[in-house]
Every structure is written in structure tokens, then in C-alpha cells.
Amino acid sequence: MKSGVDIKPATSEDEVTRIGDGDVVLSARNLSYWYGDVIGINDISLDIGEGVVGLLGPNGAGKSTLLKCMTGQLRPATGSVTIGGMAVFNNPAVYARIGFVPEQDAFYEEMSGRQFVTELTRLHGYTADDAAELAEEAIEEVNLADDAHRPIAEYSKGMRQRIKVAQALAHNPSALFFDEPLSGTDPVGRRRTIDLIRTLGDQGRTVLVSSHVLHEVEAMTSNVILINRGQVVADGNLFRIREMIDEHPHRIYVDCDRPRHFAALLAEYDDVTTLEFVDRGFFVSTRDPETCYSRIPRIALDEQITLRAMTSEDNDLSAVFRYLVP
């Protein structure tokens, strides 16, 4: 069983990914799901404890399918999922203890935010008064109190995201699942949601958050599961992902006003291996990305070169998947 302290590729089919703190809350064994001939997830085994765990992967990697299997929305073709030792699919006892923030932008549009959360909380077995009180607290937590009386149809994308979070929180669940919770949120809403997710994790709840954006997850947790093509390709600590990115050669695109002059200056450094000119700038390949990334703006500043852009396909999550999946 993996320790979950360092990022490492999942190599053996029999291995169980162990991540999160404390006791195991959520357990999946040999989980597979197929959409006809298309693979959704394939033979995933996981043990997840308390705290926030990021589920990272590119679009179409199988994150949503995995979350849906874990929350009992989909019945796995093979394998099993348990939460608190109980099988999940079609089990009201489990649903009473979990909260789910779906990715889809779907609501009872005619309702106000307050009504929406209250009515859905009532379906957790609370009286009308208790549900209203719990809904109010959840709405406060997501900072929507001032707009809770307005119809959801009038909400901005960010507000809609937050009301989805409120309906998942109101009944005080022990385990929470967020499917791309920051999609469409403004910077302030994003910050608040991130803080809220961290707080929920600090409270000892199990919080699983899916995202395809590395820095979003980075802001919430350092515990991650990397998933690609329906399989867990690595798990562990996010800081190690950053190191992995930096350990591999990078090809950086530099868009500037005097590319040949700039390239000549960069060519003097030992870590620079190749230079390739294109329309508005050039590509520089380096064996020491971290140093090179800080060197480029510094030289531009010293030489008064207008640096319009500096990007690299190797400096994001998709690059990690290229390293991990040959």
C-alpha cells in the first residue's frame, strides 16, 4: 500500500492508492466503468482518509466518472465503492452523510437561492424550520446571504456555483465531493470557495475536489490523485509535481520585439540546448527550467527588450501526464 507522502506513478494493478489523513473513509476497489466501448475509468483502487484530496486530470480523464461512481450516481461495471464501510450505490444511509457539488449548471431556476437550499435540505429529513436555519447558515458560508432572496435564474455564474456548494453543505455532511467547483467563478468567489474547501478539510471532513487546473488544486491541498485515461497514474504530494515539471527539459516560447538579439544573449548559457526562430519570437530549450524562467524576464529588463509573452507547454499539468504515461 502506498504511503501517500510523495508523488509516485501507479505501477502495479494490485496496488491500492492511499491518500488523505486519519482513518479510511472512502474506499474503492478495482473500480471500472465503461460507456459502451469507451472506457470511463479502469481498475481503480483507492483508500481516501480525511482532509482535502485533489483529483487532477485533463478533460476527459475520467474524473467526473470516478466521482459519480464514488457518490453512487453510476454503478460500476466491476469493483465496489464504500463510504464509512457502507456500499454506496442506491444506499440512502450513505446519501444522508455526503454532499455533492455537481459540475452541471442545473437548478430549479424559478426558485430563489434560499428556497433551493431549504427545499433540498428538507429532503435530508429536517423539519421546515430546521432546514431553513441550516440553509441560512450554508448560504452565509458561501457569502450569498444578500442575494439569497433572488431567483436563481438571475444569478451570475459564480453565484450559481456558490449556491450549488450551499446545497451540498447545509446538512453538515462528513464527506463532500466537488466536481470542478471553481469553473466560472470570479477571482473573489474563487478565493472564497478555496478557503471554504480548506476549512472543510481542516474540520476533519473528507473532501474530494476534481479539477483540471493544477494551480486551483494547489491552492486547496497538497494531496492529489492524478488520473488520466481512466486510470490513477500517480498519487501523493503536489509539491513533488512541481519538482517533476522542473526536472524535465522545457521548451519555452518567447515573444519579443528583438528576437535574434534576445536569443543570442540566451545562447551563452550552458543549460540552453536549442534555439528555434518563428514569426514573432523564438523557442528556447533548456535543461534548467527554473533558472531559465527567472532569467528571461531579467535579461529583457536589463536589455530593454519588450517581452510580450513567455509560455511553455511543459509547465503545466498536461506535461506531467506526458512524463508519467509513456
Next chain:
Amino acid sequence: MADSSNNDTPSRQLSPIRLGLNLYKLDLARKLRARKTVILFAIQLLPVAVALLALIWVDLDGLQVFEETVAGVYLPFLIPLAALFFGGPTIVDEVEGRTITYLTLRPVPRSILFAAKLAASVLLTVATSTISVIAFYLVCTLGGGGLTEGLDLLGWAAFAVVVGAKTYTTIFALLGVVFASTLLPGIVYYVVFELIIGAVPIVEMLSVKFHLYTLGGFDRTDADDGGARETLEQFLLDQPLEFDWWVGFVACVLITAAATLIAATVFRSREFHV
């Protein structure tokens, strides 16, 4: 699993009946506010409006018009239409609106969830249809026949309408659950079972319409365009099929029970890709 709930979190009752009632109230309130309900109610009241207009120009035998309209318009057309509009979307609306996730992830057993939503749909179909039939009766009696003389007829008509509304709504809800679509399966069912099969002697017993005529005591040959049907009946049988009213009632109850059971069973294991 760690219990992260706050100590001051109120207690809750996870009784399926209570949860089902909460969902039933929620669904009914939403449906009552929906524009679709108003439109459908207006359609149901069309015969009432037509009768009111007819009263101005024509002398009507009110009770005869009432009986013929119930048998020829309400039972074969308006009741199935209302049921299609309210019953079909019982689950389909939640799937198409992608809000089904919110419901299936509540601790409401799936069969209770379906039953609660079906109950709300049935109530609306029954209410809009029955109100319309009663209003139509009142208008017809203005044209002659007397308000109290036809009460017996009204009672049987209302009975047939209530049972028909309940049966059709359940059938369309079942079709919605099985095919995850409302309109096309509903129309195909209606054309095949109620129009085609319902017009063929003996096998017409497979249609709901047959049993509604039986329990309401209506003459089926009056209701349909009778030429072809009468010829067929004379060819196959010495006399038309006739049963006591309770046979029609029991048949409708059995159809409703079977459709509910099948729909709840299918819904219980259904996955929703939303």
C-alpha cells in the same frame, strides 16, 4: 467515518414516508407554479368554452351533449393529453433539466422518490380533468336537463375521469422512466394501444379506454367512428363485449399497480448520465 457534524445540528428523521411527503409537496408546488399547468388547464376547459358559445345559438339537450362529450372527447383525448403532459415528465423533466442529481443524492429511497413525484403528477392530472368535467356539466345543464337530474351521470363520468387520469398518468410516467423521453413513446403508445388496438374488438381490452368506458357505463360505439368497428364486432362476435363497471375499475387498478411497480423497479436501478 468521522462524524464532523456540529453538536448543535438539529436532529432529523430519515423515515422514507416523511421524506417522500416532503418531496411530494416540493414537486406539487413546483408543478402548480409552472406555466405548463396553466396552459394545460386552459386546454382542458376548451369544451366548457365551446359549450358556452353553443348555448347562445343552439338549443342543446344538455345531458346528452355531456355524455357524448365525455365519451367522445374527454376519455379518449383530453384525459390522455393531460396525463401525457403531467405523467410523462415525472422523471424526464428532472433528467432533461439535469436536476435529477440533487434528488437521487438525497436519502430518499428511489422507489419512494418515484412514488412521491408520480403522486404529484397524478393529483394534478386528476384535479385539472375533474374540474373541467364538472364545469362542463354545469354549462351543459344550463342548456337543458336540470342540474340535479344528471348527477348520477356526472358521478359516473367523474369516476371514469379520475380513474382514467390516474391510469394514463402512471403509464406515461412508466414510459418516461423506461425510455428517458416523454413525447415520442407517449404518442406511440397512444396511437398503437388506444387508437389502433382500442378500435379492434376483443383486443381492445388491452386499451385503457375500453375499461374506462366499461366503468363509466359509456357506449363505445357512440364514442368512436363506429362503422368499421361495428362491422368487425358483428363479424367476430354475436354481440359487443360488455362487462360490469367493476371489471373496468379492477382492470385500471391492476394496470396502474403494474405500471407503478415496473417504473419504480426500473427507476431504482437506473443510472443518469447528466
